[in-house]
Amino acid sequence: MGNVNKPHFDVHPSVVYQLGESLISDAVQALIELVKNCYDADATYAKITINTGDNQKVPGAIYRAHNGQIVVEDDGFGMDEETIKSGWLLISNRSKLALKQSKETTPGGRTPLGDKGLGRLGVQRLGENLDVFTKTKDGPTYHLAFSWLDFATAPSLKDVDIHFERTSHLNKPGTKVVISNLHEIETWRGQQSLKKLEQELSRMISPYKQIRDFMVYVEVDGKSLELIEITDRVRDLASIRYTLKFDGKEFTVFGRARLDFFRPDRPSDAEEFALLAESDDGQRFFEFLKSYKLGQSYNLVRSSSKKWFVEFGYKRRFEDLDKLEPNPKNPKELANPGPFYGEIDSFDLGATSYRQQSVFDTLNEYRRHIKQLSEIRVYRDGFEIRVGRDWLKLGAQWTSARSYYGLKPDNTLGFIALTARDNMDLEETTDREGFKDTPYYRNFYALLQDFRKFTEKAQELFRRAWSDFKKKRNEEIARLDSRKDVEDISRTIKKGLAEAASHHRSLETFRARLEVSFQKSKTVMNKLSVATQVTPALKSQVEEAFASLEPLIKDAKEVIPRIEGYLHELGTLKGMGQVLEDRVDSLRQQVDDMYETVALGLTAEALSHEVFNIADALAKRAKSAQTRLRNKGISDRTVLAFIEYVHSAVMTLRKQISFLSPSLRYVREKRNDIVLEDFLMELEAFYRDRLQKNNISIRIITKNRSLMIRMNRGKMSQIIDNFVLNSEYWLKEDLKHERIKAGEIIFEIDSPFIRIWDNGRGIDPSVEQTLFEPFISMKGRGQGRGLGLFIVKQLLDSEGCHIGVVPERNKSKRLYKFQMDLRGAINE
Incomplete structure (x- = not known):
């Protein structure tokens, strides 16, 4: 008896009303939720009819179409009495979610779209009153009706007035939802609003036929909306x-x-x-x-x-x-x-x-x-x-x-x-x-x-x-050898244009002689035109004029082919000019591509010096603080331990900067004799603390202890650093996903080669052909610029050395081993 009056939680009906308002962002989305219910009921279509007038009434509905009405009907499997009570009337019943989680489907083979059991509350967003008519294949038709306003005034959920009866107003399987006294009636009125509605529905219901097995028809105030299809x-x-x-x-x-x-x-x-x-x-x-x-x-x-x-x-x-x-x-x-x-x-x-x-x-x-x-x-x-x-x-x-x-x-x-x-x-x-x-x-x-x-x-x-x-x-x-550089092309053009002056002088001399001969011939022709007979003197003049033309004709046979050849050569030079322009454009593009990298390097160099100064100042302050504490006899362990930590951190930072600086300045520094085994062991000691924190180690295999190269130490440091950083990144990923138990980076010295590999997955097949190209990276956005191996190749090329990938695959069937050929730098 005592349990009847035991305190317990309950929900005031107004909460349901508020949920309906807040669950769905807008009226169009609320309408789509009703269409999704049609889909979940295995319907082949959903028909939406919107009337914004006051004179419409659906047969059997207890609420009149005051301030507009929306009707959504389908040919789905409908609801029986038990489904209405345990589904529609039981708020947040998640039967659809249970169906999805058990990998089961509806009778028509669909997986329900709804899963929270709250979608029906979104209907409240559309209007105040609701009539639902529903019928299963072999069952009776049921009519359910209520007003959302009752949720705001009823003292408890059981006091909300629900109209429920059998009816004959639906004679085929399916469901018809009637919403009246619409809240946002302007959403459905006017040409501009209808155009927006058409566009919204066209987006929200797939316009691609290949991913839609369900049709939606919409009519507003007697006018059918044409939902866009992407044909x-x-x-x-x-x-x-x-x-x-x-x-x-x-x-x-x-x-x-x-x-x-x-x-x-x-x-x-x-x-x-x-x-x-x-x-x-x-x-x-x-x-x-x-x-x-x-x-x-x-x-x-x-x-x-x-x-x-x-x-x-x-x-x-x-x-x-x-x-x-x-x-x-x-x-x-x-x-x-x-x-x-x-x-x-x-x-x-x-x-x-x-x-x-x-x-x-x-x-x-x-x-x-x-x-x-x-x-x-x-x-x-x-x-x-x-x-x-x-x-x-x-x-x-x-x-x-x-x-x-x-x-x-x-x-x-x-x-x-x-x-x-x-x-x-x-x-x-x-x-x-x-x-x-x-x-x-x-x-x-x-x-x-x-x-x-x-x-x-x-x-x-x-x-x-x-x-x-x-x-x-x-x-x-232009018949140009592609191996020629810009300077070669420029010299060829210059040489060709320089010959123009010589050809110009030849033409000027020929033109002057031709002018003299032309004037003589013109004089003779004038005399002949008025003479009644050819006298011996006139005949002599004609013969003299022809004699002056003969060497000109002979010279013309030599000059004209020579000029034709030169003009043809100028045509070729014009093509070379276009090639020169193309080459300059390519160089400009390369400069643009590398500008960001150069700027990054300059910034890093400036930053390294600034960090060094800050570290130096920090070390002095820590030492001063430690001295003052000792002088005052203060022996606070926590403070002293913190100062020791600062000392240690500063030493590590200085070590990092001393390693970084020569890498940035290698262009201006001289070459050094480097014993590779000693050099790699020194770098291994440098990386050891950081790598060990991530369960990664470096192993050095030496087949030739005397291998020595002559190269700038900063340059060689940068080459090795690129390999270590790259391996470290991917090994950490493999460790994170437990593909390996511990990471290992291996350097093998085998004169004149150094081979580098790790025990990770290897090189992604999609970049095998382009590993040493710039801006090639499989790292996530912001994790790498794709320049590491490109820079390594450029640095080695500058020393007459080379790098490639050994054609050997690991257990993941991937290439994984790099080989540096250092013959160009061996100190013999």
């Missing part, structure tokens, strides 16, 4: 297309590009493109593209489809991505977002591309349509998850110089398709405004950032390849 005719206008597929283990990106994609924007350049590339359907250009190492690493092939010019792509194992987060339920595993699929198209909005299509009547219409649809959206079973217009940061990467050729937000559209079944761990926020920030979502985002990084590199390669191809063709036309 194949429009998509086929794309200049480049990507297909993404993640099967849970491997991430595959497949790209296709049209020949139009490579066409320059300027009309004069476009004409040259037509002559050099389009004249043979791009065959010579494709062969040039294949010669690029980066193109080989992207598996570049000629497309078998007439629509596309080239195909390319890459594959990466999920575990090979950098900085992935562990599964919170099992830290030994990665937080896997589950399989997904995507297609992304990029369009050229220029006038030339417009002229080559027949879908749009005007250039403005073409541009407006693509920009209206532009966005990479995420859909779960055909329904959008709002993630923000440029959630992949395409705009941010486009603003950087090296990413100018990447995807642009205003002319790129596409989708990422998720399913409730495969991507259950990618949870949406309660208000449906994006994903919860979890390890699963962050790893999902990392996959897509890897894709974005790939598009930057691939499209930059393609755009620059055309420029390089054009330069090569100019060199061929």
Whole structure:
């Protein structure tokens, strides 16, 4: 008896009312939640009818259409009495979530989209009154009705007035939801509001047929809304297309590009493109593209489809991505977002591309349509998850110089398709405004950032390849040896132009003689024209005139071919001038690319001196403080221990700076004799403390103890430092994910070689061909500039030494061992 009055928690009905207002961000999203319920009921369609007048009434409804009405009906499996009581009327019943977690599906084979049991409360966002008619295949029709206003005034949930009865107003399986006395009726009124509604629904319900097996029809005040569909005719206008597929283990990106994609924007350049590339359907250009190492690493092939010019792509194992987060339920595993699929198209909005299509009547219409649809959206079973217009940061990467050729937000559209079944761990926020920030979502985002990084590199390669191809063709036309440098070309042009003065003098002498002979001939011709007979004297004059012409004709036969040859040579020099301009442009680009690196080096050098001064001052202050404490007889262990710690930290900092400084100044310093075994052991001692904290060690194998080279110590330090830092980074990743128990970096001295490797996974296959190119890195964004091995190669080349990768693979079937050939620096 005492338990009846035992204190207990209860919920006031107003809380339900407030939940309904706060759960859903806006009226359109609330409408979509109702459509999702239709989908979860295995319906083939959802029909939405909106009336903003006061005279509409659905047969059987107890609430009139005061201040507008929304009707959502479907042909799903409906609800029986038990489902109504345990589902609709039991707030936050999560039966759909239980179905998903058990990997079960609806009778129609769908995995429910809802999982929180709160979506029905979002109906409160739309209007005050609710009538629900529902019928199962073999069961009766039920009518449920209530007013949300009652939740604000009833003393308890059981006091909320619920109308529930059997009815005959629905004679086929399905559900009809009627909402009246609308809250935000202006959302559904007026041409501008309807256009916005049309656009919002077109975004939120997938416009891509291939990821939608469910139709939605909308009518507002008797007018049907035309939801936008992205048809194949429009998509086929794309200049480049990507297909993404993640099967849970491997991430595959497949790209296709049209020949139009490579066409320059300027009309004069476009004409040259037509002559050099389009004249043979791009065959010579494709062969040039294949010669690029980066193109080989992207598996570049000629497309078998007439629509596309080239195909390319890459594959990466999920575990090979950098900085992935562990599964919170099992830290030994990665937080896997589950399989997904995507297609992304990029369009050229220029006038030339417009002229080559027949879908749009005007250039403005073409541009407006693509920009209206532009966005990479995420859909779960055909329904959008709002993630923000440029959630992949395409705009941010486009603003950087090296990413100018990447995807642009205003002319790129596409989708990422998720399913409730495969991507259950990618949870949406309660208000449906994006994903919860979890390890699963962050790893999902990392996959897509890897894709974005790939598009930057691939499209930059393609755009620059055309420029390089054009330069090569100019060199061929100029018959110029590609091995000649700018100075050689300049000397050739200078020499050719210097001959112009000599040819000018020859022509001037010939012209003067020709003028004299012409005047003599003119005089004789005048006399002949008036003479009645040819006298001996006149005949002699004619013969003299002809005699003066004879040597001129002979000289002309020599001078004219010589001038023709020189003019032809000038034509060649004109081609050389173009080549010289191209070479200067290339040098300017290289200078621009390296400027940031040089600036970084100067900053680091200045910083090293500043840090050294700070460390020196800190050491003096610590020593002064320690002296004062001793003089005053203070023996506080904590304070003294702290001062000792400061001493130790300063010594370590000084050691680091002393190591860094010569690396920055090696250009200005002299070469030293370096015994490699002693040098490597010294560096091993330097790295030891830091590496041991991460369970990493360095092992030195010496097959030749006397190997000595002559090189600047700072330069050699920088070379070794690049290898150690690179190995350290990837070994820490392997240790983090428990792929290895301890990390080890090995240096093997075997005259004239040093071989370097570690016990990590090895070199990612996607960069095998381009390891020593600049800006090549598989590290996460902000973790590396991709210049380490490029700088190592440049430093070794400057000493007549070389570096390569040993063609030997580890247990992961990857290349892993580097070899430095130091013959150019051996001190003999």
